[in-house]
Amino acid sequence: MVKIEPFKVEQWMDRYETTPGVINVAETCAASVSIDELVDMCEDKSAPSPLSLSKKLTYGAILGSEPLRQCVASLFDRASPTPLPAENVVITQGAISANFLLFYSLVGPGDHVICVYPTYQQLYAVPESLGAEVTLWKLKEENGNIPDANELEDLVKPNTKMIVINNPNNPTGSTTPKSVLEVIVAFAKSRGIIILSDEVYSPLYHSLPAGKEAPPSILTLGYEKTVATGSMSKAFALAGLRLGWVASRDKSILHAIAAARDYTTISVSQLDDQVASYALSEKVLPSLLKRNTELAKTNLALLSAFVDKYSSVCSWVKPTAGTTALIQFREKGVPVNDPEFIVDLVNKTKVLVMPGSTCFGQGQDFKGYVRLGYVCHTDVLKQGLEQLEGYVHEYLL
Structure with a gap:
């Protein structure tokens, strides 16, 4: 029987996010929007509704509708000399399904996987559950939580099948720049190693240093055996659609994923497909991304002011992208017991964050750290920080 490790962050979220009155600053999606709000964002007020109520609800196009696959393909054209064809996109039920299908199709006993760490637990737990050996590629705060590509030489093995990265990174909010991506690609290409880039928080690169692109x-970096996954949940504020994608220039990889998906979901909901196509259309997408980028900048400034004010008890590497931050809290100079800390916090203040050592660490890694999702509605973040400030004054200072 395959051994599946408990998905800790999801279990912690399930346990507490429905607590009555909870102030949820653990959520990692940009504050969700409704279909009505999408319609308001559309530049063409005469455009058809996002949903066709007369369309028969068959399985629809098995790999995703042509309009949606084209919209997703267009997302990858930024800085690309070669546009990605729509046929190189497979629509899935969320990025979580895209990632799972990729591992299920390509990784098994006898394979070795290198995965950045910390990251979303799925990205290293699933290949391990399938019998692969996984080596964690540890990010370092002193390096801005950016992967050190020079370390790959010591991590690689003769049987390395895949390198897994996450850009922007969850939970740190760091950005791996193009220069580092190019080194990773060159390293993998010389050895025929597949690269999976979970880009579910792209393109929310909202707070890069001045002059950085x-x-x-x-x-887009010239290596066929690269794979990117994403979804409507995080950067596009539509988690309720449960719609994502996997894209690659390697048709054999896509065929393997499509074949595996025949045993799972077959296709996605036509309703989800229609709404996603509308949201990613050229008449809606710019307004949607502008709204989410401005929200991220506004809220990160609020969170940054809090961390600066209470630097005696909390510290971080300030995020440059995405929706999440990893913050360490201390009491009398000692990192707090973060699982106990977040339970006490939610019980006393209703503020919900996630424990870093439990959900993103192994052993003593990330002791005292919490992951906070700051791209919620601004009033929710303000309320959460106000309650957290009171807690800090009473229990940590």
């Missing part, structure tokens, strides 16, 4: 997708 947002990195391109891994698919």
Whole structure:
């Protein structure tokens, strides 16, 4: 029987996010929007509704509708000399399904996987559950939580099948720049290693240092055996659609994923497909991304002011992208017991964050750290920080 490790962050979220009155600053999606709000964002007020109520609800196009696949393909064209064809996109039920299908199709006993760490637990737990050996590629705060590509030489093995990165990174909010991506690609290409880039928080590169450009997708860097996954949940504020994608320039990889998906979901909901196509259309997408980028900048400034004010008890590497931050809290100079801390916090203040050592660490890694999702509605973040400030004054200072 396959051994599946408990998905800790999801279990912690399930346990507490429905607590009555909870102030949820653990959520990692940009504050969700409704279909009505999408319609308001559309530049063409005469455009058809996002939903066709007369369309028969068959399985629809098995790999995703042509309009949606074209919209997703267009997302990868930023800084790309070669546009990605729509046929190189497979629509899935969320990025979580895209990632799972990729591992299920390509990784098994006898394979070795290198995965950045910390990251979303799925990215290293699933290949391990399938019998692969996984080596964690540890990010370092002193390096801005950016992967050190020079370390790959010591991590690689003769049987390394895949390198897994996450850009922007969850939970740190760091950005892996193009220069580092190029080194990773060159390393993998010389050895025929597949690269999976989970780009579910792209393109929310909202707070890069002055003069720094947002990195391109891994698919734009001239190596066929690269794979990118994403979804409507995080950067596009539509988690309720449960719609994502996997894209690659390697048709054999896509065929393997499509074949595996025949045993799972077959296709996605036509309703989800229609709404996603509308949201990613050229008449809606610019307004949607502008709204989410401005929200991220506004809220990160609020969170940064809090961390600066209470630097005696909390510290971080300030995020440059995405929606999450990893913050360490201390009491009398000692890192707090973060699982106990977040339970006490939610019980006393209703503020919900996630424990870093439990959900993103192994052993003593990330002791005292919490992951906070700051791209919620601004009033929710303000309320959460106000309650957290009171807690800090009473229990940590």
